[in-house]
Amino acid sequence: MGALVSRVGTDVQRIVRGEIRLVQVRVNAALDVAKAAGGGLALALVCGLAGVGALVAGIVLAVALVLPVWAAALVVGGAFLVVGVAVTLVEVRGVRHGMREALRPSEALPPETGRHGD
Numbered sequence: 001m002g003a004l005v006s007r008v009g010t011d012v013q014r015i016v017r018g019e020i021r022l023v024q025v026r027v028n029a030a031l032d033v034a035k036a037a038g039g040g041l042a043l044a045l046v047c048g049l050a051g052v053g054a055l056v057a058g059i060v061l062a063v064a065l066v067l068p069v070w071a072a073a074l075v076v077g078g079a080f081l082v083v084g085v086a087v088t089l090v091e092v093r094g095v096r097h098g099m100r101e102a103l104r105p106s107e108a109l110p111p112e113t114g115r116h117g118d
Contacts, residue, residue: 056076056080059076060072060073060076063075063076
């Protein structure tokens with residue numbers, strides 16, 4: 001009986017070590033994919049920012065048809081700031097609510113949604 005308990009303990013340790021190693025391999029593989037995509041994503045971000053800048057300049061020039069250029073730039077910039085602040089406030093409220101829900105003590109764990117080994 002003692003040998004059986006010892007073998008079960010050894011088997012459990014081996015299984016746990018194997019699962020830990022599997023997680024390490026998966027995390028390293030995911031990091032490799034993220035590193036490979038990093039350069040392309042950085043280029044996409046720069047191009048996207050340049051495009052947004054060109055669109056904003058176009059909006060300023062369009063508004064400048066009815067206002068002086070300096071006033072058009074202030075109006076368009078102010079509008080973007082107002083929208084940015086509003087979105088930030090909404091998102092911060094959502095994050096706070098989500099964090100409270102996630103950290104609220106629970107009677108039981110939620111049911112698992114996936115299979116083991118996924």
